[in-house]
Amino acid sequence: MPSPMIRIDNITKTYGPLTVLDGLSMDVMPGEKLALIGPSGSGKTTILRILMTLEKINGGHIEVDGDQLFHMQRAGRLAAADEKHLQTMRKKIGMVFQHFNLFPHKCVLDNITLAPMLTKGVPRAAAQARAMELLDMVGMADKAKNMPAQLSGGQKQRVAIARALALSPKIMLFDEVTSALDPELVEEVLNVMRRLAVETDMTMLLVTHEMGFAHDFADRVLFFDKGKIVEEGKPADIFRNPRQERTQSFLRKIIAAGHRV
């Protein structure tokens, strides 16, 4: 049994008086494709943001690829991670956002090459060659010189995926990456992600309301409610035979809202 790529151990997350995560523990295995589903406000985004170090935790520990994420050994004791440690850990993790977050002042190609050149010292020519490969994979090679403002939402999101992949992370986090898209643009982004799931051995965490996609994409589905894992299992089991009443009623609502399962 290999050791987990991500080990979340009893973490707590609060925003002021609001406790969002209260003693959450979960493991994600290397290469595993994990779908996080659940009602809005259940803490799914918060989990991804914590893993991307965009949020701090109030308690507990997270291990990523064998190292502590928010802690480090200092003078033989476990201390809070400093910026340098966080930067080392972030190399392992990439994230794609709901609203793309492309750099509007840079063309598609420069959006992708910026971080590899600055953070890894990749020479421009090599960074551009790699960027073009990735753009080709997401079907955007012909838009390399376009500015983000000239792209559709689906195109922006495919560029954002290529940008995250350019740093070759071991873990990719996808937070409702199709929720901001017009319905007819959803499929082009999902197709890219299907390819990634099949062709790479990255560990992937996906927050989504596209239940049909989660069913095909995921090795395992976690159903969240109020910051807790209510039910987890293989997609076929969760979607066809949910055991918990809350999972059942959530899926009923999702289907009523027009999402396919």
Added chain:
Amino acid sequence: MIDWSGYIGLILQGALVTIELTVLGSALALVMAFAAGLGRLSRFAGVRVLATVYIEFFRGTSIFVQLFWAYFVLPFAGITLTPLQAGVLALGLNVGAYGAEVVRGAVRAIGREQHEACVALNLGRYHRMRHVILPQALPLMLPTFGNNAIELLKGTAVVSLISLTDMTFQAQVVRAQTGSTLIPFATILVLYFAMAMAISAGMRWLERRASRGLDGVRV
């Protein structure tokens, strides 16, 4: 009949001094604006306090008093400045304090999602500022910077008080020597206006350059 050509030449000499003051003062103001504006956003409390004190002090006291300090009081501290140096110092520090608030406001106007994208791409603080935040904040600063530069140009007239022979000073000289008020002051009116127009045009050109490709994204 007065031979005006010599007097106009005097005023043009003054115009060069005014331009010199404006250019050097603006350069110093720009440096101070970024230093103090970014200083106010620093994660170090000491730097934030220092920047705040500078900004509040120079915005809260008049350019007139600042100039007199630079020229007449600093020598007591062993720092003797030429009138031009004193003028540039006072104008640059004064306008820089206003510019600092512009820099701070523009940087803060760049959305959180841009910072988060940088964290997700593992860009450090310096790279984040240099390659992502400032290039987007700059187009937001330029219109106000243009106004500040014009304010600085108009403010240069105060240096005639420390006997620097700028355009206004020369106009007064011409007036005293010729007894005519209209001609010298009409001349400098036109010249000040032309300089302000030149600044505006330059700024518009810079704005177009800096916001190239950003069309339809913001502002």
